[in-house]
Amino acid sequence: MTTDMLYLFFGFGVVWLGVFGYLLYVTGRVRGVRDELHDLRGQLEPSEAGRDTPSS
Amino acid sequence: MTPGAAQRPAADSQDTPPAPGTGTPPAIDITGLRVRLGGREVLRGVSLALAPGARVAVVGPNGAGKTTLLRAAAGLVRPRAGAVRFHGGAAGAAAASFGFLGHRPHVYPYLTARENLAFAARLYGLADAQQRIDASLHTVGLAADAERLPREYSRGMLQRLGLAAALLPEPAVVLLDEPDASLDRAGLRGLPAMLDALAPGAAVLFSTHDEHVARSLNARVVHMRRGRLDAPPAAAPAVEPAAAANPPARPRRGFAAAAAVLIAKDLRVEWRAREQAPTMLVFALLAALVFDMAFIAVLHTEAAAVAAGVLWASLVLAATLGGVRLFASEHDRGTLDGLLVAPIDPSSIYAAKLAVLTLETAFVGLVQLGFVSLLLNVPLLQGVTVGAVLLASAGMSAVVALQSALVVNARAREVLLPLLALPLSFPILLAGVGLTLGALQVTPDAAQGPWFGLLAAAGGVSLSLGVVLYPFAART
Amino acid sequence: MREALAHIPHRELPSGRRFGLGSAAMYALLLLSMGLAIFMTFVYAPAERVQAEVYRLLFVHVPSAWLAFLAFGVVALGSVMYLARGRQRWDRLAHASAEIGVMFTTLTLVTGAIWGRNVWGVWWQWDPRLTTTLIMWFMYTGYLSLRAYVDDPSIRRRAASVLGIAAVVTVPIVWFSVEWWRSLHPRPSITSPGGGMPGEMLVTLLLSVGAFTVFYLVLLRQRMTLELAASEVSRLREIMQDQREDDR
Incomplete structure (x- = not known):
């Protein structure tokens, strides 16, 4: 009975760690890339004043 | 000059309706070609048309996109936009009559020169190939070495064999990528004559980074820089007189x-x-x-x-x-x-x-x-x-x-x-x-x-x- | 240079700096469904007579496996559409879905092993279901490796699309393996007629599948945003490179 519960706990631990760990990892990378994107746009915009054409 | 060079291969004798009236369409018509390679925009809208018999050299520094332009024209690189048309036909190079010679000749080192040409002939379904192979070997100066394996050839000889193979089907359009980079001096000097003999009346598009080479090949020069042609040529380039009749699309082999x-x-x-x-x-x-x-x-x-x-x-x-x-x-x-x-x-x-x-x-x-x-x-x-x-x-x-x-x-x-x-x-x-x-x-x-x-x-x-x-x- | 920028639309990233109502609703739905699934798994679903408590792993094991199938199906769909239409969006979908599918397959294998250790006494059985699942895992790991090893983006997208279509043949093999070969793996208790699963368990399982599907969609969205942002970064770098060359 106790080992039974232990395995159950173990199994769910792996699943939740895996899924949420992956989500956090991806979200973290999205944030990183987005910051980089922001920086790049910042660098581009001063030299390209008046560029802001509305996106279509 | 060479026997048999003047007669077209049988595969070309199929009838297609000739372009009516208002003059022949360009042998090759490249419009608005855009290509991305390796995550870079290599061609940024290139348009270029060659009349039958015209010779055009695309001159530009390394990385200008010359090779990509020729590879895209040959259908080896898929453009993001734009089209390549041969003889006013549908877009796409699938079965068009063209010869392409890149940096590396399409030559198998373990087939003799003659076998390489015979393979090209069979691949293109050419009839009466034997005569034409002999003539080609003679024209490119490899008749004496025809039975040797190209793995023993010099670089210049390899490239001349590659040229013979590319021109074997007597294409109406020839695409040559930097012929001066790989041909030996004698081969380069003889190139116009080889083209005249093996692909008479063909439109030829070269690339080179040496303008002198372009002039020595009697080609009209178009400059290319960073994926664009400087001073795009007029819509209809001068038609050279010796224009061959419009060749039909080559039938696809089964x-x-x-x-x-x-x-x-x-x-x-x-x-x-x-x-x-x-x-x-x-x-x-x-x-x-x-x-x-x-x-x-x-x-x-x-x-x-x-x-x-x-x-x-x-x-x-x-x-x-x-x-x-x-x-x-x-x-x-x-x-x-x-x-x-x-x-x-x-x-x-x-x-x-x-x-x-x-x-x-x-x-x-x-x-x-x-x-x-x-x-x-x-x-x-x-x-x-x-x-x-x-x-x-x-x-x-x-x-x-x-x-x-x-x-x-x-x-x-x-x-x-x-x-x-x-x-x-x-x-x-x-x-x-x-x-x-x-x-x-x-x-x-x-x-x-x-x-x-x-x-x-x-x-x-x-x-x-x-x-x-x-x-x-x-x-x- | 200006006209070069003008013809490339300034792309807006989904759920970008503006935290949209859509993504808020999505996360709320995720938390709600996950919470409900956990509650039902541990409280609502009755204990099983033979396997006692460890059977509850079923409520994550089966949804993981199904979502892996779905994810790999989406890989194939994205691959076909990319080859047919050439839009990068389809390739991004395939790539994102493959990565998530591999993760779900890993979870399926791990939870299955833990369950097996308890019920069979061993972590691994040479059983058709288990073996084919492992092969499927290797196939899609290979897909991700191919993507990692081809440098040219357009060649990579085409090669990956071809493999994404070819690899999907492993999915029906896993699915039908219990039908084709004698298997120790429990038979599908939903699709088989008269499959003896009590109603509460079935409801819990279906709800768990729903919750995992929401999770899949959230992950897919995030992963695709990542791809889009990364391609936008490389596009901007290219523009900057051009400007530098123009200035020279």
Whole structure:
């Protein structure tokens, strides 16, 4: 009975760690890339004043 | 100048309605071509038209996009936008009459010069090829070396042979990528004469980074810089007088005919170079030895079960090894480009490679049947096992050939190929082992039908996937 | 240079700096469904007679496996559409879905092993279902390796699409493996007629599948945003490179 519960706990631990760990990892990378994107746009915009054409 | 040069090959004599009235359409018409390669925009909207007989040199520094322009014109690079039209026909270069010579000539080092040209002739379905091959060899100055293998040639000779092969079908459009970079001085001086003799009236598009070369070839110069043509030429460039009549699109070779030509070429190359089959065989024999050693504890008690496992494990690994160089050897030599610009169905390239690998794998498997029988003292040489080896060779080859085409542009492709091919080979391994265990009376009452069915199904699915998908994998 | 920028639309990233109502609703739905699934798994679903408590792993094991199938199906769909239409969006979908599918397959294998250790006494059985699942895992790991090893983006997309279509043959093999071969793996208790699963368990399982599907969609969205942002970064770098060359 106790080992039974232990395995159950173990199994769910792996699943939740895996899924949420992956989500956090991806979200973290999205944030990183987005910051980089922001920086790049910042660098581009001063030299390209008046560029802001509305996106279509 | 050369006999036979003036007459068109029979393939060109098919009738198509000539362009009516208002003058001939451009021999090649490139409009708004945009190409991205390696994540960079290499061509940024290039438009260029050549009248029949015109000679244009695209001059620009390295990295300007000249090579990409020519490769895109030849249909080897897929544009993001824009189109390439030949003789006012539909977009796409599929069956158009053009010759392409890139940095590396489309020449097989293990076929003699004459055999290389004969292969090109068969690939393009040329009639009365013999005469034309002789004339071509004479024109490019290789008549005396015609029976030698190009692996002994100098770079300049190789390039001249490549030129002869590209011009053999007497194309109406010739695309030459930096002829000065690879032709020797004499070859470069003789280039205009060679073009006149071998492709009279053809429109010629060169690339070079040396403007003097362009002038010496009597070509109109167009400058290219960073993916754009400086001062785009007027819409209709001057039409040179000697314009040939509009040649019709070259008819596509049939699938089986093209595959047969390619198989014959590969077998001849393999016979001369002995690069594939002996390596696969020795590898399979060694693998059998390795497995025997590894299972030494049960070698006497479970000889039949071990034999079945050893046979199939070594065969699957050998077929995978054979796939490593299957497309890579053509890709690395640049000859794959030569096949892709030919008027053949790209799937026939896959089919031919598959057939050759099947023969090689079957050869290895049959030898291995005898070898493992001897080593483990079991009667492996039976009708069932031979049938299984033959069918499995085809199935494994179908799996491996497609993956081999996929990894050709990958880093570490030798390592990657097994990762992709082995997971799909398990059904074949399983069926082979099942049939062999039955034949060796380990599982005497096992039915053979389902195992053969599994072999056939695995092979059939892989073959269909390969034939359908290879054309998508082939072009960049 | 200006016209070069003008013809490339300034792309807006989904759920970008503006935290949209859509993504807020998505996360709320995720938390809600996950919470409900956990509650039902541990409280609502009755204990099983033979396997006692460890059977509850079923409520993550089965959804992971199904979502892996779905994910690999989406890989094939994205691959076909990319080859047919040439839009990068389809390739991004295939790539994102493959990575998530591999993750779900890993979870399926791990939870299955833990369950097996308890019920069979061993972590691994040479069973058709288990073996074919492992092969499928290797196949899609190979897919991700191919993507990692081809440098040229357009060649990579085409090669990956071809493999994404070829690899999907492993999915029906896993699915039908229990039908084709004698298997120790429990039979599908939903699709088989008269499959003896009590109603509460069935409801819990279906709800868990729903919750995992929401999770898949959230992950897919994030992963595709990542791909889009990364390609936008390389596009901007290219523009900057151009400007530098123009200035020279």
